[in-house]
Amino acid sequence: MKTKTYTMADFAWTKWMPKDMARMAPKILAIKKERYAAVKHIAKEKRTFENTVFAIEASDYDINDDIARIELLLNVSPNKSLREAAKKTIDTLTKGMVEIEYDEELYHAFCEYAEKKEKLSGARKKLFDDRARGYRRMGFGLSAAKRNKLKKLTQRINKLSIEFDKNINDHNDHITLREKEAGGLSKDFLAGLSRDKSGKYIVTLEYPDIIPFLQNSTNEQKRKDILDKNLQKGGRRNMTILAELLRLRHEMAQTLGYKNYAEYATETRMAKNPKAVMRFIEGLIRKLRKGVAEDKQTLRDLKRKMTGDITAEISYYDLPSVALSYYREQHKRQHFGIDTTKVSEYFPLDVVRSGMFQIYEKLFSVRFIRLTGYPTWHKDVEVYAVKNTRNEETISYFMLDLHPREGKYGHAAAAPIVAGRIEKDKSGSEYYVAPITCMMTNFTKPTSRKPSLLTHEEVETFFHEFGHVVHGVLTKAPFESQSGTSVTRDFVEAPSQMLQNWVWQKETLKLLSGHYKNKKKKLPDRLLKKMIMTKNHMVAYSTMRQLVFALFDMKLHFGVARKDTAKIFDEVTRDLLGLVMPKGAIFPAGFGHLVGYAAGYYGYMWSLVYAADMFTRFEKGGILNNKIGMAYRAEILEKGSSVDESELIKKFLGRKPSNKAFLKEIGL
Helix, strand or coil, X not given: CEEECCCHHHHHHHHCCHHHHHHHHHHHHHHHHHHHHHHHCCXXXXXXXXXXXXXXXXXXXXXXXXXXXXXXHHHHCCCHHHHXXXXXXXXXXXXXXXHHHCCHHHHHHHHXXXXXXXXXXXXXHHHHHHHHHHHHHHCECECHHHHHHHHXXXXXXXXHHHHHHHHHHCCCCEEEECHHHCCCCCHHHHHCCEECCCCCEEEECCHHHHHHHHHHCCCHHHHHHHHHHHCCCCHHHHHHHHHHHHHHHHHHHHHCCCCCHHHHHHCCCCCCCHHHHHHHHHHHHHHHHHHHHHHHHHHHHHHHHHHCCCXXXXXXXXXXXXXXXXXXXXXXXXXXXXXXXXXXXXXXXXXXXXXXXXXXXXXXXXXXXXXXCCCCCCCCCEEEEEEECCCCCEEEEEEEECCCCCCCCCCCEEEEEECCEEEECCCCCEEEECCEEEEECCCCCCCCCCCCECXXXXXXXXXXXXXXXXHHHCCCCCCHHHCCCCCCCCCCCHHHHHHHHHHHCHHHHHHHCCECCECCCCCCHHHHHHHHHHHHCCHHHHHHHHHHHHHHHHHHCCCCCCCCHHHHHHHHHHHHHCCCCCCCCCHHHHCCHHHHCCCCCCHHHHHHHHHHHHHHHHHHHCCCCHHHHHHHHHHHHCCCCCCCHHHHHHHHHCCCCCCHHHHHHCCC
16 A cells, blocks of 8 residues: 655645634634535435444544644744644634534434444454444433533533643743852853843753753752742643643543543543552552652762761652752762763764664664755754655654754653544545654753753653654554554553663663764763663652652542642652652642643553563563564554554563563562
């Protein structure tokens, strides 16, 4: 089957202006209504899978492409007016689409086909079953009054979710430093900072600023100042939004007959129910408590030694996370002889990217070709084509937007722009639509003195997010709703988590490294061995911190949640980590996963079980083994959700999955 490829003209959307956005919503909604009308007008006796089930699925194809583009520009455009216009367009579309989807006649059209009880198999059966379940979860089968209520709840939830995310992206704050307050910070780091009119250094909340600052600054008060500001991310408005979101989600779940939103959310995931999730979380918590106490004691002893205060205790300011911990960084230097700043000199962005490409190309028999001259929303954005090495056929594309700027999405993520799927041309011949995915990160920008240098943790982030990219661009799923990363929330991280392992292997670290002054100079063996030894440094604490988020998320969705979500987070943090949140902190306001992963954050840990187990094949057969890599491509990456995720894993492993590798990975 041939693949539909693109020209420069197909990327013209990257230059959309606010006036273009204004025209999009009415056009998209009109097309959607027209396509649904065509499905509804088919006579009952003439209904087939193609003209009903598939027609409903395909009615979204080019529409979803445009919506994905608008959502991406909302998150990445440097033009504030465009971002505002994109938000208005998405608001209009989400409300309008819900109105269209709650169509009783269309539901009856689907039921007319279902009554035929045609025997379906494979991806077709899954598409039918998922659509039937989707209609049930929308309230079809309930009274018209309840359906109307659910429609209004869904519209309001969608609107608030968009606003919640935008408030996080638009949140800009910083601290300033005098020269005498910059102890512990390297000259290169300081040279990369902006200055205010009085000459003070400006340290923002963006990752390239806040992470090295918190790891290296000897100024305890300034570390507290920037953490206090970081704990206000999203603002008070987001706390109000979150409280309403939780109320609306609970009301929606109960209207549909579920006890709570957690029960509603987990039904469609691998866990199947919240009891299984809580057993998983609570079982790990019990096993990790001792290790957390030991990790904290290690840092407490170090803090007392460094400060000379024999009564000093570890507070949230000392350990907001493993990545942001000053004392953890000092312990790595003293215990392992690892200086993160020195290590990053061996990871210039261009070397890491080149090495990472080599690894993925070797594993999956593809080539990544940089395309020049293509339009983009910012000069930093790169465009690539993906080709099969076997026949040089272009099969997909991806875009990289790697550096921070005002108004841009503040974390790291991969977003599908065009989902792969099978379509037909006018003659009836099938072709595959080449998928496109965009990866967003916030790595340090290069300067005239130095290239962009990544910490090893950022190298791991790069590998993880690019794992999502290849999951999206190597898909061969026949239907868009089953394409690429369109898998269950508690499995979607597993393919990428599995690929993170490559940044901890000697063979691949040599490919990924090269000193920025002399790229032929790889990570010295002595330093490389020490780095690998740090893989499980404070693993009990870092794992427990993930469980804090997972448990907090689940607690919010077990019933009518209290409005004081910050207090709930404080309680969970105090119980699991023994740390008290700073007064006035509103961490939930900046926790964007509460929108996308509602009652699903546990999935990060849940999917690690499968990621660790899948990696055992590469451990045994070779981490650059193309045969195993191609099996992974065929059985995991290409399938998307066209096959049940449990079956995908079993097929790849040749056995039922086990948690042994995962428990070993986290020191249990």
